[in-house]
Amino acid sequence: MAMPVPRDEGDLKAAGLVLPTTGPWTVDDLARLPDDGLQYELFDGMLVVSPAPLPAHQSAVSELHVLLHAGCPPDLQVFVAPLNYQPDRFTSAQPDLLVAQREHGEEHDVRRPLQLAVEVLSPSTRRKDLTVKRETYARTGVAAYWIVDPDKESIRVLELTDGAYEQVGEVTGDERLTVEHPFPVTLHPASLLRS
Known part of the structure; x- marks a missing residue:
């Protein structure tokens, strides 16, 4: 099941991403995420990550x-x-x-x-x-x-x-x-x- 992914500033910086740590996610934040084969979606500002399909x-x-x-x-x-x-x-x-x-x-x-x-x-x-x-x-x-x-x-x-x-x-x-x-x-x- 896809789970909401919390934004942890340390994890984001370690991944080379600098995103705001407060407030809802936006499409601008989404555009900065890696192209890593996962599906990144936003629902009312909450990031949801799903694995690649079977x-x-x-x-x-x-x-x-x-x-x-x-x-x-x-x-x-x-x-x-x-x-x-x-x-x-x-x-x-x-x-x-x-x-x-x-x-x-x-x-x-x-x-x-x-x-x-x-x-x-x-x-x-x-x-x-x-x-x-x-x-x-x-x-x-x-x-x-x-x-x-x-x-x-x-x-x-x-x-x-x-x-x-x-x-x-x-x-x-x-x-x-x-x-x-x-x-x-x-x-x-x-x-x-x-x-």
Whole structure:
């Protein structure tokens, strides 16, 4: 499970980093962290560090990317992590997959609300994906959120309505579900999630 990482001035200096020791973390602080294969995210100014994903997780992400890329209209673009979604100074999330307006492709980080965020659950990120990220995506206006569970071979589809997510569908195993947002695509977990 991803754990909040406290800022200890001695640890930061030993790592060659000098960051403020008081107050919440900001995206500016995040930009000074090392590129070491770990996932660094901010939620309301709290730094959360997650380990690199496992092969089964990456396989599911790859299959979903192919599916989304194939159906993506020209005004949208599909991205694979790591890419920062930074809607404010104290929030920086890295969805496993995200769909944004094409104009975002020229920016360093995506700042406007996403059309879709997709998280593939893994043992180290399950709690964060189901709680903190869900709340963050809803609060910042992400239009749709898919929660993919390779262990259950399922995909849960949520859409934002009046500031909260409502489940509009769930598909498991060999079932199929066609969703319309952010563009029409048919989900078939058996072909997407089996390694």
